[in-house]
Amino acid sequence: MEEILKVSNLSKGFPGVQALSNVDFTLNRGEILGLMGENGAGKSTLIKVMTGFYRRDSGDIHFDGQAVDFTSPNDAVRHGISTVYQEVNLLPQLTVAENIFIGRQPMKKRGGIDWRELNSRAENAVAKLDLDIDVTRPLNTYSVAVQQMVSIARALDISAKVLILDEPTSSLDAAEVEQLFTVMRRLKSEGISIVFITHFLDQVFAITDRITVLRSGKNAGEFTTEGLSRMDLISSMLGKEFEDLDASRWGSSLGTGEGDPLVSMNSVGKKGFIFPFDLTIRPGEVLGLAGLLGSGRTEIAQLLYGVEKPDEGVLQLNGQETALSSPRGAIDEGMGFCPEDRKEVGIIPELSVRENIILALQAKRGALRYIHRKEQEAIADKFIRALNIVTPSSDQLVKNLSGGNQQKVILARWLAAEPRLLILDEPTRGIDIGSKVEIQKLILELAKEGLALLFISSELDEVVRCSSRVAVLRDRQVIGELDGTDISESQIMKTIAETA
Amino acid sequence: MNSFKKLPKLSVNNIPILTTISIFFLMYAAASIMFPGFFSLYNFVNIFKTNAFVGIIAVGMTFVIISGGIDLSVGSVVAFTSIFIAKMHQSYGMPSWISMLICLGIGLVLGLSIGCLITYFELPEFLVTLVAMFLMRGLAYVVHQGTISIQDDPFIAFMKRTGIRVGAGNLSLYVWVFILILILGILVSKYTRFGRNVYAVGGNESSAVLMGLPVKRTKVLIYVMSSLLATLGGIVFTIHLASGKPHNTIGLELHVIASVVIGGTLLTGGAGRVIGTFFGVLIYGLVFKLPAYISAFREWWAQILVGLLVLTFILIQTFVAEKTARAVES
Numbered sequence: 001m002e003e004i005l006k007v008s009n010l011s012k013g014f015p016g017v018q019a020l021s022n023v024d025f026t027l028n029r030g031e032i033l034g035l036m037g038e039n040g041a042g043k044s045t046l047i048k049v050m051t052g053f054y055r056r057d058s059g060d061i062h063f064d065g066q067a068v069d070f071t072s073p074n075d076a077v078r079h080g081i082s083t084v085y086q087e088v089n090l091l092p093q094l095t096v097a098e099n100i101f102i103g104r105q106p107m108k109k110r111g112g113i114d115w116r117e118l119n120s121r122a123e124n125a126v127a128k129l130d131l132d133i134d135v136t137r138p139l140n141t142y143s144v145a146v147q148q149m150v151s152i153a154r155a156l157d158i159s160a161k162v163l164i165l166d167e168p169t170s171s172l173d174a175a176e177v178e179q180l181f182t183v184m185r186r187l188k189s190e191g192i193s194i195v196f197i198t199h200f201l202d203q204v205f206a207i208t209d210r211i212t213v214l215r216s217g218k219n220a221g222e223f224t225t226e227g228l229s230r231m232d233l234i235s236s237m238l239g240k241e242f243e244d245l246d247a248s249r250w251g252s253s254l255g256t257g258e259g260d261p262l263v264s265m266n267s268v269g270k271k272g273f274i275f276p277f278d279l280t281i282r283p284g285e286v287l288g289l290a291g292l293l294g295s296g297r298t299e300i301a302q303l304l305y306g307v308e309k310p311d312e313g314v315l316q317l318n319g320q321e322t323a324l325s326s327p328r329g330a331i332d333e334g335m336g337f338c339p340e341d342r343k344e345v346g347i348i349p350e351l352s353v354r355e356n357i358i359l360a361l362q363a364k365r366g367a368l369r370y371i372h373r374k375e376q377e378a379i380a381d382k383f384i385r386a387l388n389i390v391t392p393s394s395d396q397l398v399k400n401l402s403g404g405n406q407q408k409v410i411l412a413r414w415l416a417a418e419p420r421l422l423i424l425d426e427p428t429r430g431i432d433i434g435s436k437v438e439i440q441k442l443i444l445e446l447a448k449e450g451l452a453l454l455f456i457s458s459e460l461d462e463v464v465r466c467s468s469r470v471a472v473l474r475d476r477q478v479i480g481e482l483d484g485t486d487i488s489e490s491q492i493m494k495t496i497a498e499t500a
Numbered sequence: 501m502n503s504f505k506k507l508p509k510l511s512v513n514n515i516p517i518l519t520t521i522s523i524f525f526l527m528y529a530a531a532s533i534m535f536p537g538f539f540s541l542y543n544f545v546n547i548f549k550t551n552a553f554v555g556i557i558a559v560g561m562t563f564v565i566i567s568g569g570i571d572l573s574v575g576s577v578v579a580f581t582s583i584f585i586a587k588m589h590q591s592y593g594m595p596s597w598i599s600m601l602i603c604l605g606i607g608l609v610l611g612l613s614i615g616c617l618i619t620y621f622e623l624p625e626f627l628v629t630l631v632a633m634f635l636m637r638g639l640a641y642v643v644h645q646g647t648i649s650i651q652d653d654p655f656i657a658f659m660k661r662t663g664i665r666v667g668a669g670n671l672s673l674y675v676w677v678f679i680l681i682l683i684l685g686i687l688v689s690k691y692t693r694f695g696r697n698v699y700a701v702g703g704n705e706s707s708a709v710l711m712g713l714p715v716k717r718t719k720v721l722i723y724v725m726s727s728l729l730a731t732l733g734g735i736v737f738t739i740h741l742a743s744g745k746p747h748n749t750i751g752l753e754l755h756v757i758a759s760v761v762i763g764g765t766l767l768t769g770g771a772g773r774v775i776g777t778f779f780g781v782l783i784y785g786l787v788f789k790l791p792a793y794i795s796a797f798r799e800w801w802a803q804i805l806v807g808l809l810v811l812t813f814i815l816i817q818t819f820v821a822e823k824t825a826r827a828v829e830s
């Protein structure tokens with residue numbers, strides 16, 4: 001096999017963190033390589049150092065047989081390395097087409113950008129991903145998933161020798177992922193080499209030829225995907241044995257909660273948003289919402305949290321009829337909502353980890369009742385440990401954390417706020433497999449302490465493992481409810497399929 | 501995936517520019533109805549003439565603000581340019597076109613320095629251009645402390661005299677400089693990679709870097725352009741008044757920024773149009789012309805009105821920002 005990209009002995013440190021130490025990394029021509037590791041293992045940093053966003057402290061990089069030293073991502077692109085970075089947000093106010101082509105716009109012979117050509121090429125580019133959108137509209141009129149697809153379209157259109165994708169699938173649904181894989185396979189057959197980073201094990205096994213694992217900034221293993229067992233891969237990532245959880249159903253230990261419902265929603269609905277439905281949540285239980293992307297899970301959460309107002313039905317909190325018109329009101333009622341789209345509404349990058357965690361609690365107690373520094377530190381440290389947040393200290397600025405660790409901080413914020421009812425929308429997205437289990441355990445513990453939880457996740461195994469009851473949704477409608485021993489992945493899939 | 505095609509509405513991103521154009525027509529229509537005799541080409545030409553230099557500078561400022569920056573030095577650059585040209589003419593008999601070229605050279609150096617300090621030393625735009633503002637104002641006083649009027653300079657006389665008759669007014673050559681710059685500005689912002697990169701830098705600078713755009717070069721160029729256009733504005737200003745004094749145009753930068761904002765450009769960067777600035781400048785020019793028609797409407801009322809207009813646009817921007825954030829959620 002011929003090497004296209006070879007990194008040897010690469011090191012990179014940040015104040016207080018050695019992100020990479022003596023890392024070796026090889027990418028062969030025409031292969032798809034998976035880059036795996038826990039949150040904060042150094043995957044994104046490795047990508048950024050290779051493509052000139054960060055300067056390395058030491059080590060060598062060879063690209064296409066030559067020693068290279070890219071000075072900026074722009075430089076790397078010109079040499080033939082095209083990258084979708086984990087946190088790339090593109091340019092929301094510009095059109096989809098322009099986002100794909102900015103920097104490489106087709107020019108007219110007489111000079112000047114050829115907008116017509118640009119738009120028609122953009123249409124082709126999104127069509128390749130099976131994306132049916134109007135490319136002349138501003139990017140910010142589309143959902144996060146579409147935006148992620150657009151950033152992929154941009155990277156694909158740069159005819160590069162190497163394509164690097166840092167967690168490109170975190171917001172995509174199964175069909176979109178499959179579409180991306182089709183394109184990746186085609187590129188591979190054209191001789192292009194691809195680096196693919198993800199926390200979804202299924203996806204790595206489905207698409208990669210080889211897998212390189214990083215752990216705490218060091219090489220932890222290199223595998224050929226074929227014949228590799230999931231357990232071996234996970235142990236290599238975590239550095240320890242991992243108990244197989246596939247079969248366990250922790251949620252069943254919860255029963256179905258005690259006493260009167262904390263929340264009961266009776267024929268609550270909103271035209272064009274979600275069909276009327278009934279739901280109850282008792283203290284001490286985890287109600288899971290299962291269904292495909294766009295089936296109406298987030299919509300239920302938004303109605304409950306006052307983000308959207310229902311136009312029919314009755315919402316009772318603690319047996320009393322309540323009309324929530326804003327999230328503010330929901331917070332006052334003791335609710336917490338950890339939203340799906342954490343990039344937009346989530347972290348405050350310039351504040352420290354501690355300040356970010358304490359935010360919702362402080363808001364709840366009121367600005368006047370200042371939480372003392374000591375208490376703040378204690379709370380922050382508790383969650384840093386509980387959620388396994390990789391950070392040199394609680395005073396680190398959140399923007400310096402790895403992508404997955406930033407998500408954990410948001411989750412910690414809502415857990416710290418001590419709500420009575422907590423809504424978790426995709427809480428483990430972008431989070432590594434080890435921490436995922438920690439978070440699931442935490443959810444169970446909270447329920448045992450008497451918290452009511454509404455748990456939304458696209459990953460069925462997770463819903464099955466944690467929920468005491470599961471409501472199944474399809475096409476913006478609640479189509480069934482499962483409890484007790486009925487809760488299983490196959491039963492959920494059956495419910496979705498049967499009522500079709 | 502068809503559901504992504506929803507949201508059938510007039511793009512919220514166009515609201516600011518549409519508001520600007522509506523306000524422009526409303527105000528000119530209202531003024532024409534209220535003050536007989538206002539609606540004349542003569543008046544229009546005059547507003548154009550007095551504001552040509554503001555317009556030229558505002559084109560540069562539009563790029564600066566779209567990129568998410570600010571340039572406070574433009575007023576001082578105008579003052580320096582005007583007194584420099586006048587002084588060279590008076591003391592050394594230097595033909596004005598030569599001193600104008602020298603000024604453009606100085607503007608180039610100034611813009612380069614500002615751009616490099618902001619980009620390569622990562623100093624805040626506000627501070628760097630504030631320093632440049634004091635520097636150029638100080639230098640203006642170093643050149644000369646009083647007013648100098650420029651008589652019998654062939655080039656200036658030529659520029660003032662030559663023009664196109666429009667009704668009772670005369671659109672002098674230097675007004676056409678503004679129109680030319682305006683058209684160039686529109687073309688650059690829409691049809692060059694540099695122009696589009698300006699939007700990218702203002703939209704999200706770190707995204708722009710990660711997308712592989714030449715962010716540093718773009719930022720330096722923006723300030724070079726702004727300083728050059730400020731100098732050119734200063735030249736037009738000098739031709740218009742045929743004189744120079746160092747305490748000219750104090751606070752001009754704020755007027756220019758206000759015109760740009762009234763023209764619908766987001767102060768947060770990433771959005772705006774050069775043509776909007778054109779209307780912004782004309783609205784601005786009109787507001788300050790009103791005192792001539794209503795005796796009770798004094799200059800300070802004009803200031804208050806401008807304040808209200810700017811406020812309106814800031815509110816619109818907040819609204820647009822919120823709308824787009826919601827669009828993303830859905």
Ligand SMILES: Nc1ncnc2c1ncn2[C@@H]1O[C@H](COP(=O)(O)OP(=O)(O)OP(=O)(O)O)[C@@H](O)[C@H]1O
Pocket residue numbers: 014015017018019037038039040041042043044045046086390391399400401402403404405430432
């Ligand atoms: N700019 C920075 N300043 C300080 N520390 C940083 C910076 N960028 C990354 N780090 C630290 O370097 C380590 C590696 O981070 P990196 O983003 O590479 O992790 P990752 O493997 O991509 O994780 P994830 O799966 O969560 O995206 C982390 O501990 C992170 O906190």
Ligand SMILES: [Mg+2]
Pocket residue numbers: 043044045086166402403404
């Ligand atoms: Mg990462």
